Amino acid sequence: MPDTTINNHSKVALVTGAAKRIGAEIAQQLHAAGFNVIVHYNQSAAAAQELVDELNSERENSAAGLQADLNDHAQVLNLAQQSADQWQRLDLLVNNASSFYPTPIGEATHADWDNLINSNLKAPFFLAQALAPTLIKNHGCIINIADIYAQRPLRKHSIYSIAKAGNEMLTKSLAQELAPRVRVNGIAPGAILWPDDYYKKTEEQLSDENKEKMLAQIPLQQRGQVQDIARTILFLAKDAPYITGQIIVVDGGRTITI
Numbered sequence: 633m634p635d636t637t638i639n640n641h642s643k644v645a646l647v648t649g650a651a652k653r654i655g656a657e658i659a660q661q662l663h664a665a666g667f668n669v670i671v672h673y674n675q676s677a678a679a680a681q682e683l684v685d686e687l688n689s690e691r692e693n694s695a696a697g698l699q700a701d702l703n704d705h706a707q708v709l710n711l712a713q714q715s716a717d718q719w720q721r722l723d724l725l726v727n728n729a730s731s732f733y734p735t736p737i738g739e740a741t742h743a744d745w746d747n748l749i750n751s752n753l754k755a756p757f758f759l760a761q762a763l764a765p766t767l768i769k770n771h772g773c774i775i776n777i778a779d780i781y782a783q784r785p786l787r788k789h790s791i792y793s794i795a796k797a798g799n800e801m802l803t804k805s806l807a808q809e810l811a812p813r814v815r816v817n818g819i820a821p822g823a824i825l826w827p828d829d830y831y832k833k834t835e836e837q838l839s840d841e842n843k844e845k846m847l848a849q850i851p852l853q854q855r856g857q858v859q860d861i862a863r864t865i866l867f868l869a870k871d872a873p874y875i876t877g878q879i880i881v882v883d884g885g886r887t888i889t890i
């Protein structure tokens with residue numbers, strides 16, 4: 633049984649895919665803002681444990697790690713149940729976890745479809761469904777991380793783009809259905825972190841020249857930082873009581889040039 637003797641009155645956030653990169657920054661900033669944080673991870677157990685230890689060293693019993701493969705529906709439901717049980721409440725669900733890789737039309741498989749749709753769309757829906765009762769009780773909120781490619785597809789990434797387009801509709805649909813007790817919003821990042829693992833996996837190279845070209849297309853002439861996404865999460869969670877059903881684009885102006 634989790635120790636609930638301390639911090640059981642703090643608001644609680646579940647951040648999926650929070651062991652590293654954008655998710656880890658979101659977890660850290662929510663924690664700094666006073667949330668107890670559930671760091672969900674799948675394969676990155678060591679990184680998740682390191683983050684949980686760091687957060688608990690700052691505030692006792694304020695962070696916990698939970699493992700789940702979002703491709704497995706039973707594990708999704710278990711993640712929701714364990715998250716709600718950890719401190720007997722949940723106030724914020726951040727659907728950040730995502731798989732991302734190309735699926736050219738001639739090569740895409742059923743397994744690719746399931747994998748990309750599960751993490752980016754299906755699991756966010758079923759986590760929201762399972763956690764709706766506790767979110768409703770606590771006047772909570774849901775934030776889904778989409779992508780600028782939800783609106784205009786990324787070439788050779790049809791399944792990912794479809795999944796993120798669905799993710800944006802998920803935001804609007806749930807905002808309608810869970811109002812007035814739960815606000816549901818989305819964030820559509822532009823270029824924040826280069827997807828290094830992805831390039832290793834696909835054996836493609838993102839050359840410095842190509843990086844320069846991509847940056848030149850961004851009006852603000854630089855990539856965003858993980859803090860830009862985490863700050864937007866904090867804004868939506870804490871300072872936006874009259875905003876629901878919206879997707880905030882955080883892309884340095886990239887979408888006005890497409």
Ligand SMILES: NC(=O)c1ccc[n+]([C@@H]2O[C@H](COP(=O)([O-])OP(=O)(O)OC[C@H]3O[C@@H](n4cnc5c(N)ncnc54)[C@H](OP(=O)(O)O)[C@@H]3O)[C@@H](O)[C@H]2O)c1
Pocket residue numbers: 648649650651652653654655672673674675676677700701702703727728729730731732751777778779780820821822823824825826827
């Ligand atoms: N990076 C960018 O510039 C950028 C741009 C646009 C949109 N976004 C969106 O912003 C969010 C965060 O981006 P990111 O680049 O930080 O993400 P990422 O590193 O590519 O992925 C985040 C985490 O998702 C988890 N994940 C993937 N498949 C999973 C599965 N089947 N079950 C459970 N967890 C799974 C992984 O956890 P484990 O490592 O524990 O396995 C991974 O660490 C994503 O939703 C992404 O689509 C990012």
